[in-house]
Amino acid sequence: MEIKFNIDKDLQKEKAEFWLKKMTGKIRKITQELQSDSQVLWGYRKETAYAIEFSKIYLIQVENEKTIIYTQDKTYLFKGRLYQARINLSTDFIEASRSAILNYRFIDHLEIISNGNIDVLMKNGLRVQIARRKIKKLKERLGL
Amino acid sequence: MKHIVRLINSGLIGIGIGMTWLGFDVLQSQFSKNRLETTISVKYFLFWLVAAFLIGIFFYFASLVFDHDNWSLKKQIFINFFICLGAWLSFCLFLNKFNYSGSALLEAIIDFIIMYALAYGIYFYHLWHEIRQINKKLKEI
Numbered sequence: 001m002e003i004k005f006n007i008d009k010d011l012q013k014e015k016a017e018f019w020l021k022k023m024t025g026k027i028r029k030i031t032q033e034l035q036s037d038s039q040v041l042w043g044y045r046k047e048t049a050y051a052i053e054f055s056k057i058y059l060i061q062v063e064n065e066k067t068i069i070y071t072q073d074k075t076y077l078f079k080g081r082l083y084q085a086r087i088n089l090s091t092d093f094i095e096a097s098r099s100a101i102l103n104y105r106f107i108d109h110l111e112i113i114s115n116g117n118i119d120v121l122m123k124n125g126l127r128v129q130i131a132r133r134k135i136k137k138l139k140e141r142l143g144l
Numbered sequence: 145m146k147h148i149v150r151l152i153n154s155g156l157i158g159i160g161i162g163m164t165w166l167g168f169d170v171l172q173s174q175f176s177k178n179r180l181e182t183t184i185s186v187k188y189f190l191f192w193l194v195a196a197f198l199i200g201i202f203f204y205f206a207s208l209v210f211d212h213d214n215w216s217l218k219k220q221i222f223i224n225f226f227i228c229l230g231a232w233l234s235f236c237l238f239l240n241k242f243n244y245s246g247s248a249l250l251e252a253i254i255d256f257i258i259m260y261a262l263a264y265g266i267y268f269y270h271l272w273h274e275i276r277q278i279n280k281k282l283k284e285i
Contacts, residue, residue: 097213109279112272116217131213135274142281 026091033090041085043069043076052076054090058106058122062099072124094137096120096130104141151204158200159193166192195235202231225260232256 016034020027040051041060052069059070060082067078067085078085086093086101096102108121110130120130130138166189174182209215209224236252237244 105285107282109282110275112275116221118271118275129213132210132217132271135271135278139274139278142278142285144277144281 029091032088039090041069041078041088043078045074045076050076054092054103057093057103058124059103059126059128060085060093060101061128070122070124070126091141094141095134096128097134098131100128102128102130104138151201154204154207155197155200158196158198158203162192162196162199166196199235203228206231221264228260229253229256 018027018031039054041054041057042049043052044050052071056071057069058072060078061068061070062082067080067082069076069078069085082099082101086095089101092103092105093101094104102120102122106123108123111119111121113119118130118132118135120128122128166184170182170184206224206227209227210220212220215223233249233252233256236248240248
């Protein structure tokens with residue numbers, strides 16, 4: 001796709017225009033991201049709410065029916081379901097499985113483990129299983 | 145719609161593999177004759193065309209086992225193997241008009257194991273290659 005930017009500091013209102021053959025999920029997601037002012041998720045630690053920037057989130061995972069947000073060295077409780085957290089997330093996030101969403105920018109490497117499953121090793125040492133059918137999505141995001 | 149496309153794709157892959165298999169089988173049976181003059185009947189060809197398509201579709205359904213993310217790959221392959229083996233043996237029995245013999249059964253099982261091992265050998269090589277490619281790209285960014 002050809003991408004053109006017109007940068008003008010005197011512009012009164014910023015706008016984006018797409019010329020597409022058809023609407024795709026990827027474009028819809030980018031549109032949502034452009035229209036969304038919120039770049040944070042609200043997470044709780046000891047009943048205190050924290051605004052966690054998307055760029056600081058490594059992983060969001062369901063554990064014992066609770067949705068947990070992982071940053072580099074902290075964990076927060078997200079008071080909602082995983083799909084609710086996913087709605088506003090940026091395109092840096094991909095589904096690793098039905099119970100985990102990860103930020104691909106923080107992936108260190110992937111490993112095929114002895115039982116044949118695939119683990120993602122995050123840069124902070126977190127280990128999360130990725131479903132084989134999600135590998136295609138990850139490859140697309142990496143431009144492969 | 146996505147599932148219908150995948151289903152048809154799987155059927156078409158079945159036709160591809162089935163027709164290659166049929167071609168080798170027919171040529172092998174004409175070993176002592178001029179292979180350029182080999183012919184098969186339209187009825188025989190159509191039967192295998194439809195059978196290969198249906199086998200391809202069956203493999204699509206059997207592969208749904210792999211959507212169970214909470215099962216390990218070993219468990220998924222184990223279950224998938226026996227589902228496919230059961231279907232393959234039923235198909236072979238049908239071809240033999242339900243005449244059962246120990247040697248025919250053994251031959252069908254060995255054929256299946258070879259096909260299955262080949263398919264999964266290719267699959268795992270492809271997977272290993274994909275992971276290596278992803279890790280290489282991750283190191284670059």
